[in-house]
Amino acid sequence: MVNKWKDAINWSLAIAVITLVLAAIFSIVSTYLLSGVTWAVGMVIVFIIVFIGIFFDMLGIASTAADEIPFHAMAAERVNGSKQAIQIVRNADRFASFCNDVIGDISGIISGTASAIVVISFTLSVGQREDSLFHYIVAVVFTSVVAAVTVGGKAFGKSMAIRYSTPILFQVGRLFYILEDKFKIVVLKENKKRKNKRN
Numbered sequence: 001m002v003n004k005w006k007d008a009i010n011w012s013l014a015i016a017v018i019t020l021v022l023a024a025i026f027s028i029v030s031t032y033l034l035s036g037v038t039w040a041v042g043m044v045i046v047f048i049i050v051f052i053g054i055f056f057d058m059l060g061i062a063s064t065a066a067d068e069i070p071f072h073a074m075a076a077e078r079v080n081g082s083k084q085a086i087q088i089v090r091n092a093d094r095f096a097s098f099c100n101d102v103i104g105d106i107s108g109i110i111s112g113t114a115s116a117i118v119v120i121s122f123t124l125s126v127g128q129r130e131d132s133l134f135h136y137i138v139a140v141v142f143t144s145v146v147a148a149v150t151v152g153g154k155a156f157g158k159s160m161a162i163r164y165s166t167p168i169l170f171q172v173g174r175l176f177y178i179l180e181d182k183f184k185i186v187v188l189k190e191n192k193k194r195k196n197k198r199n
Contacts, residue, residue: 011094019102026110034114039122043142046114050150053107058157059172060099063092066165074170084180085173087188095188108150115146 030049034042068089074082088095119142123135161168179185 011097015097015102018098019106022102023106023109026106027113030110030114031117034117034121039118039125042114042118042121046111046118046146047149049107049111049114050146051153053104053111053150054153054157056099056103056107057154058161059168060096060104061158061161062165062168063088063095063099065162066092066169070166071170071173080181081170081174081177083173084176084188085169087190088169088172088176091188111146111150112143115143118142 026049030045033045037045066085066089068086071082071085071089075086116139119135119139120130122138122142123130123132126134128134176187179187
């Protein structure tokens with residue numbers, strides 16, 4: 001029990017540090033990309049950030065919905081990426097936490113900040129002030145659209161993740177295999193503890 005508590009605390013601290021670093025990187029990059037561009041380009045950047053969050057949310061859900069059994073059959077045939085996919089399933093809690101909580105939440109926060117920058121840019125481009133009624137209306141409309149796309153996209157992504165969890169994780173496993181084989185980067189260490197099977 002003590003070891004489990006230590007592992008949980010260590011993981012929480014690690015994920016907090018990772019979030020801090022990634023949030024700073026995302027914020028710097030998005031601010032840099034948005035500086036000096038037109039509002040139309042800025043809008044595209046905002047939706048790219050939104051879709052990144054949707055994509056990683058889908059990966060996190062797929063890891064919790066998947067079962068090891070199909071990947072064991074692939075591993076028996078020595079299919080590249082199958083062993084990595086098994087590790088994703090066995091570490092589904094941490095993988096999902098990173099994808100959903102870290103990348104997903106950071107994307108949501110950064111897209112909100114980026115949306116504000118785009119709205120201001122659009123307002124100024126049409127000769128209106130930041131405190132005008134026009135700015136307020138544009139801010140409400142654009143924020144609502146971004147929120148609708150985010151929620152709708154995540155709902156669609158969850159549906160796809162649950163329905164196609166095996167092929168989705170297999171593709172991620174193949175990517176992890178390439179990282180390990182070509183660049184010697186081990187994303188997930190081996191965890192022999194099996195995920196509980198669903199009846």
